[in-house]
Amino acid sequence: MSPLSAVFGHASLSALSTGLALFALLLALLQFSGSSRIHNHCSAVQNDGWWVDTRALVWQPAGCTLHKYTTHDLRTCLAPTGDAASAVISEQIVFIGDSTMRNKYYALARLINPDYVAAINNTKAHSDLSVGWPAIGGPVARFIWDPYLTTPQTRAILSPSNTSSPASGRAPKVVVVGSGAWFLRNAEDVGGLQAWRRSIDWLAERLHSAGHIEHAYVSPVTGVVPELLTPERRRTLTPPAIDTMNEYMAAIDLPVFSAWAKMAEGAPHETLDGLHYSNALNDRAVGLLLNRVCNPAVVSRGARPPLHTTCCFAYPAPGWYARAAALLTAAAVPLMLLLRRLAKRPIAQAMPSAETVRQMAVFGAVLLLMYTCDRTPLFAKLHKHFDARVFALLCSLALAAGVAGWEEDPAAGAGFLGRRQTDEWKGWMQIAILVYHLLNASTVAAIYNPVRMLVAMYLFMTGYGHCSFFYAKGDYGLRRLTAVLLRTNVLAVGLAYMMGTSYMDYYFAPLSSAWVLVVWATMRVASARNKDAGWVVWAKLAASAWLMWLVNTLHLWPFGVLERVFGVHWSQREWEFRFGVDIFIVYVGMAVALVRMRHGAQLQAHARWPQMQRWAVVASLAALVWYFWFELTRADKYAYNAWHAYVSPLAVLAFVVLRNATPYLRTHSSSVFRYAGVISLELFIAQFHLFLAADTKAVLVLVHPRLWFVNLAFVTVVFVGMCKLLATASGAIAAWLMATPQPQAQQQQGGGGDIAMAELGHGGEDSASTARPALDRLASEPPVVLRVIRLFYRLVLHSLAVRWVVGIAVLLAINKHYDD
Incomplete structure (x- = not known):
């Protein structure tokens, strides 16, 4: 046995992998608290993440996957309970603050109505804005220009005694407030950090008592890129001052959307003036907000596999099949003990052996591990x-x-x-x-x-x-x-029921089975x-x-x-x-x-066989070179797919020839x-x-x-x-x-x-079951009831055509019930 064979031995690897799986389960359970925000990673969406690709701006929250929102998703999210006709025209999201908040409002507006931003190019920069659904109208989202948090609109929305938004007559679902840069830029006129702190203290008091608002968040003060700022901004918008502001908001336990600050910090190339960031980055930022706010209604409600989104996601309860598998797996040990006690009795012969039950338990345990990994938080x-x-x-x-x-x-x-x-x-x-x-x-x-x-x-x-x-x-x-x-x-069908997926999702099993037939x-x-x-x-x-x-x-x-x-x-x-x-x-x-x-024998005995081998190798090398040239020059994978059925035999046969070209390789x-x-x-x-x-x-x-x-x-x-x-x-x-x-x-x-x-054995019936005539076996096995059961069992066991029909019908019937 080679050293690698010893390392990858069945017993050692299985034992090691089982130990590591148990360690991972223990580690996860130690981190699993009673907070639903940790269970569904909502806190990670709001606070933690990183860029996995700063060019394509692919953002990764810590531990979960995001949903990409569409206009249809937004309508589902922003429509409150009640009359559907009025739901889609009621104001649901309000942004309050300075130009950084306005840019995030624009990102949401582009999703609600792609033509909206182009239609308001002539609007004054420091003014309130609103956007509604195309062809429906009405204020769905609104921006309030208020860099100092002093306008009557802001006070009215955040007042605990107010339960409605002035524009729509109902309380907004989401309020996002952002302030800070203007206090630094105009410190001599408004009081600088001290004045900002008083405004933030007032905001904290209001948000802690704002029970009429379902989601309230505070934007961190956006980080800057000093070398890109104008001289005046560089003098006032200093990174230490911005850090002081963000640290203070975290210290007084404001619901700060800290991930936005990390987004800006990790993508300094996305700003041209050092302060305002690109539309693409703001789109990602608003996408985080929508995942935090809308996923429970859009993604979690009625969720069925495949579960592509796991941020702020409430996993569905286990189905009946998963529960049954857990019960049977747990019952395997006592069943093994019972079978061992009955091993010498006739009834035990009609049941799985203790070793088979153990393998069934292993099968069920691994499927449960897979369920735990993929179908729970x-x-x-x-x-x-x-x-x-x-x-x-x-x-x-x-x-x-x-x-x-x-x-x-x-x-x-x-x-x-x-x-x-x-x-x-x-x-x-x-x-x-x-x-x-x-x-x-x-x-x-x-x-x-x-x-x-x-x-x-x-x-x-x-x-x-x-x-x-x-x-x-x-x-x-x-x-x-x-x-x-x-x-x-066996595995594909078991997983289809365990995971609530489709048998066709594991496409190689049905594809291979069809071709075998x-x-x-x-x-x-x-x-x-x-x-x-x-x-x-x-x-x-x-x-x-x-x-x-x-x-x-x-x-x-x-x-x-x-x-x-x-x-x-x-x-x-x-x-x-x-x-x-x-x-x-x-x-x-x-x-x-x-x-x-x-x-084969005649070809190898042919006098020109060595020459044919050499030409086959040359032709195979040429075929592989041609294949890679061909696949690399197609416009895209869809263009290649149109040709694949015709070019694949050349490449496959070329590989077969080259892999068997010499005795050493064979x-x-x-x-x-x-x-x-x-x-x-x-x-x-x-x-x-x-x-x-x-x-x-x-x-x-x-x-x-x-x-x-x-x-x-x-x-x-x-x-x-x-x-x-x-x-x-x-x-x-x-x-x-x-x-x-x-x-x-x-x-x-x-x-x-x-x-x-x-390698699966020899054809025909089991030799042990045909060693004696059926009547002789029946006569030698008392009592009568047991003999009848045994006869019926063997009849069903060896009538494979009947078992095919019954088995497939049962699977399809269960699938229909499970699918409902």
């Missing part, structure tokens, strides 16, 4: 953001780890597309996909296009592996097919002719490809029937895209498998990549809620939001270890559902792929 979530340097660094680290694990394969695992090679192939592709999702690289076409090719490579292996099995074994029974489909879908049906029809030397098998491939293209092109998938009859809401458009974009590559894999198995592989490849199915599906969060739309934080790389390393260890546990548990569950004997079950538990069906 216990752990922080961060926005994903692409950084080319970080992307290159992570890819380089992964490549270095793969090279360090390079080792010679035993003879049994070597050869053209052997199991160890395909495991390695799946492993490095899955690592690349994880990095791609982590950094939101789908926004970069030059990266999206090759990653789309990785999916094609997975499907190529699906066609190659399953076609090889069917051709070699000739086993087209439902038992083997069911075993493969169960193994592929297509390969099975293609090889099953006229299967007796598969090994003929004639053209039948090639005609079947061509007919199957044409039929699948026709079904996808003419929208013949039965999604509408599923929705009308069972209430299953799956996006047919999304499915047709994912199925159609790689619609030919599976058949290419099948064709390669048939050529290898039917003509007999060596990377143990690190193989390790990831064995659990690639779990790595792909579990990343939705453990490695990432918010159904892959955010990054999960188990340590601290600021420690990005430390958190990545921590989460990666937990994630990989949990996936290894899931792979073993999924194999055990699938084996139990198939009533596979224990030796075969142990073989199944280690695998996470769907490539080599031959």
Whole structure:
């Protein structure tokens, strides 16, 4: 065993990842107080955050993800309870203060009515303003010019005895007050810091008793960039004076929106005059305000997965499936003890073994961990953001780890597309996909296009592996097919119910399952002719490809029937895209498998075989160079997608040829990549809620939001270890559902792929169940009631067609109930 094999051993990694997961849970619980502001990160939105990209102005609150507001969202938020017709024209947000407050008012006005700002260019700078909905009118938001907080309008709005805004006849929902710069600029006339302090003390008194205002905030005094200020402003607007003002407001416990000050401090390039900041920055600032104010009504109310926004968000209560899973997982230990006591009794044979129950408990526990990470506020979530340097660094680290694990394969695992090679192939592709999702690289076409090719490579292996099995074994029974489909879908189906998502969200499981069925049906029809030397098998491939293209092109998938009859809401458009974009590559894999198995020996014995190999390598290198030129020169990823189904076979075949170009390459592989490849199915599906969060739309934080790389390393260890546990548990569950004997079950538990069906056992019925006639077994098992139960159990167990129909019907019925 190599040193890397020892490091990545099953027991050590699983134990380490479990320990780290428990540590993360304990750390999160210690920070979990009774304050709802901490639970939903509202305080973080208001007070803490940083720029993750100062060029694109991507703001990250500490521990949560923001919602990007639209005009429709605003109408939902700003409409108070009552008559809807009058709700949308009532004043809801009031800004009071100087020009910094006016700029934030303008940012909100642009969202309410994009044409508003252009229409008021001739308005005096130091005047009150208001904005209403397009074509409706009425004051929705208002700005009051009052840099000293002395106007009657300000006093009236903030007075505890006043319960309405003069402009609308009802109390505003949000009041934001900002003052300070004018006191410094005109210190000799108005009294400077002392006068400002008296105004702030009055404001604090009013806000502490302003129960009629739902949301009241104070803007910090905006930081300045001294070198950009005019000489007069530079003399009066000094950073020490501004810091003194902000510190005083924090000391008297005013509801200061401190994040605005951090925004300005972190983006000095967004100001031209050193005092007033750009429209883009003010848009981000108002976006924070709207997340703080509106998320409970807009995002939290009736929220259903995927939960993209976690700032100021009230997570929904666990559904019945999650509660049932928690109950069953908790009951696993006493059930194991009971089974051990009943181990020698006949009734225990009709129940899962203690080891199977333990694996079920592990499966349920990991799913509960994923639920806790992604469906509760216990752990922080961060926005994903692409950084080319970080992307290159992570890819380089992964490549270095793969090279360090390079080792010679035993003879049994070597050869053209052997199991160890395909495991390695799946492993490095899955690592690349994880990095791609982590950094939101789908926004970069030059990266999206090759990653789309990785999916094609997975499907190529699906066609190659399953076609090889069917051709070699000739086993087209439902038992083997069911075993493969169960193994592929146990985790995806479990998560769909646990997380309240859709089965189609974990798109690789349904996509792989559909293609397994297509390969099975293609090889099953006229299967007796598969090994003929004639053209039948090639005609079947061509007919199957044409039929699948026709079904996808003419929208013949039965999604509408599923929705009308069972209430299953799956996006047919999304499915047709994912199925159609790689619609030919599976058949290419099948064709390669048939050529290898039917003509491989003759080709290698050909006198010109060495020459053909050399030309194949040259052509493959040229094909890869052409492919990267082609994908880099497309206008965008949508233009590339139109060509992907036709160019992907060239790149995939080129890689296959180059990976097997020499005996050395065929007999060596990377143990690190193989390790990831064995659990690639779990790595792909579990990343939705453990490695990432918010159904892959955010990054999960188990340590601290600021420690990005430390958190990545921590989460990666937990994630990989949990996936290894899931792979073993999924194999055990699938084996139990198939009533596979224990030796075969142990073989199944280690695998996470769907490539080599031959490793799932032999076709036909369980030999133990057919060793004696059914009547002999029935006569030897008293009492009568138990014999009848056992007979019925075995009948259902081995009638796979019946179990298919019943199982799918039950899943669809439960899905409809759950979806309601």
